[in-house]
Amino acid sequence: MIFYDCSTAPNPRRARMFIAEKGLNxxxxxxxxxxxxxxSESFLAVNPxxxxxxxxxxxxxxxxxxxxxxxxLEAKHPKPPLMxxxxxxxxxxxxxxxxxxxxxxxxxxxxxxxxxPAMKGRALPGPLNLEQIPALAERGLKRVDAFFTMxxxxxxxxxxxxxxxxxLADLTAFVFTDFARVIKQRIPEGNSATQAWYDxxxxxxxxSL
Amino acid sequence: MIFYDCSTAPNPRRARMFIAEKGLNxxxxxxxxxxxxxxSESFLAVNPxxxxxxxxxxxxxxxxxxxxxxxxLEAKHPKPPLMxxxxxxxxxxxxxxxxxxxxxxxxxxxxxxxxxPAMKGRALPGPLNLEQIPALAERGLKRVDAFFTMxxxxxxxxxxxxxxxxxLADLTAFVFTDFARVIKQRIPEGNSATQAWYDxxxxxxxxSL
Numbered sequence: 001m002i003f004y005d006c007s008t009a010p011n012p013r014r015a016r017m018f019i020a021e022k023g024l025n026x027x028x029x030x031x032x033x034x035x036x037x038x039x040s041e042s043f044l045a046v047n048p049x050x051x052x053x054x055x056x057x058x059x060x061x062x063x064x065x066x067x068x069x070x071x072x073l074e075a076k077h078p079k080p081p082l083m084x085x086x087x088x089x090x091x092x093x094x095x096x097x098x099x100x101x102x103x104x105x106x107x108x109x110x111x112x113x114x115x116x117p118a119m120k121g122r123a124l125p126g127p128l129n130l131e132q133i134p135a136l137a138e139r140g141l142k143r144v145d146a147f148f149t150m151x152x153x154x155x156x157x158x159x160x161x162x163x164x165x166x167x168l169a170d171l172t173a174f175v176f177t178d179f180a181r182v183i184k185q186r187i188p189e190g191n192s193a194t195q196a197w198y199d200x201x202x203x204x205x206x207x208s209l
Numbered sequence: 210m211i212f213y214d215c216s217t218a219p220n221p222r223r224a225r226m227f228i229a230e231k232g233l234n235x236x237x238x239x240x241x242x243x244x245x246x247x248x249s250e251s252f253l254a255v256n257p258x259x260x261x262x263x264x265x266x267x268x269x270x271x272x273x274x275x276x277x278x279x280x281x282l283e284a285k286h287p288k289p290p291l292m293x294x295x296x297x298x299x300x301x302x303x304x305x306x307x308x309x310x311x312x313x314x315x316x317x318x319x320x321x322x323x324x325x326p327a328m329k330g331r332a333l334p335g336p337l338n339l340e341q342i343p344a345l346a347e348r349g350l351k352r353v354d355a356f357f358t359m360x361x362x363x364x365x366x367x368x369x370x371x372x373x374x375x376x377l378a379d380l381t382a383f384v385f386t387d388f389a390r391v392i393k394q395r396i397p398e399g400n401s402a403t404q405a406w407y408d409x410x411x412x413x414x415x416x417s418l
Contacts, residue, residue: 059297067276068304075296087284088268095277103335123348126312128355135342139332146337 003028004046004054006038010105010179015053015069017171020206022077051125067097070168082168089163096161096169104147104176111140111183144185148194151177155193166201174201212237213255213263215247219314219388224262224278226380229415231286260334276306279377291377298372305370305378313356313385320349320392353394357403360386364402375410383410
């Protein structure tokens with residue numbers, strides 16, 4: 001297997017953290033997005049969409065989506081489980097992972113990529129060069145507020161998002177919560193359930209990679 | 210189990226089609242989005258985010274995301290498999306499902322909800338009432354073009370998106386391809402691999418529900 005990583009971006013971090021939680025040692029190549037290496041001819045041969053992370057599987061598939069990388073590694077290396085064991089738990093983990101992506105990751109990315117000067121003409125990753133939409137950056141900020149409120153409500157009911165156990169859902173929401181620093185957002189003061197959850201995950205060795 | 214469905218929207222259709230492909234008969238309640246029933250007190254007690262579909266599992270969880278509903282039903286009723294059997298195939302199906310959502314479903318929804326008069330103040334589903342962003346509707350249209358090009362490229366390599374077999378990935382991309390009619394987009398003339406794939410899926414009994 002080969003893992004294409006990038007140390008500065010949230011989506012590669014999700015895969016890197018998942019690999020670490022599984023205790024796996026996979027040959028890794030770092031692609032510098034700051035140097036624009038994702039647009040190099042050699043990387044485009046791996047992933048024509050120019051997105052990171054990518055996992056080349058033992059069977060030779062190039063997996064370009066976090067959910068796919070997690071699905072592969074969970075199926076090959078079921079222990080420790082990060083995607084659940086019973087049907088109901090598997091489903092709840094998938095639900096909270098999808099919620100973290102659409103209600104956390106997406107608005108943070110919208111707020112960042114549609115406002116930051118370095119992202120001019122690059123409002124979305126991928127092959128299309130898209131102009132920034134300032135109204136989308138503003139809307140992103142509003143949605144990030146709602147995301148933090150939702151996290152706090154949920155984490156007052158349950159120590160982890162999907163169940164009593166740490167899972168892919170927590171990993172995903174944790175990475176996005178951390179990445180919100182790029183839009184100057186933090187866990188709101190007083191959201192103590194979220195802060196306790198964040199601190200518990202931050203203490204895991206995988207979080208420091 | 211109880212399945213909350215809505216006959217006019219693409220996301221409930223994905224779950225409905227998945228249930229039909231599994232040959233399951235689940236107690237179903239139709240929620241009319243045209244009448245705004247998703248904002249009724251009784252439905253908000255089921256899903257406070259006011260989104261459809263929802264599946265109430267045998268264990269009592271309320272699953273509000275398509276990926277979660279599919280994950281649950283696949284784990285409970287593995288045959289016929291719609292999410293793969295080997296690790297590599299499971300991962301490729303998850304990858305193409307995620308691609309269909311982010312590169313097909315998302316831009317179609319952006320183009321529709323940010324331009325259609327009936328969606329004024331409802332540019333996203335969920336509890337926030339968000340104003341339309343016309344530039345996002347335009348960007349959505351551009352991305353839908355790219356989605357159709359990508360589908361054609363992929364379906365020239367493979368009869369179905371993830372493998373030789375029909376899967377959740379095809380179901381997802383099919384529903385979005387069909388829903389593109391609301392923004393007056395169709396499979397471009399001459400994209401014969403996509404048209405053949407579409408026609409094959411359209412002929413499945415699950416597609417007529």
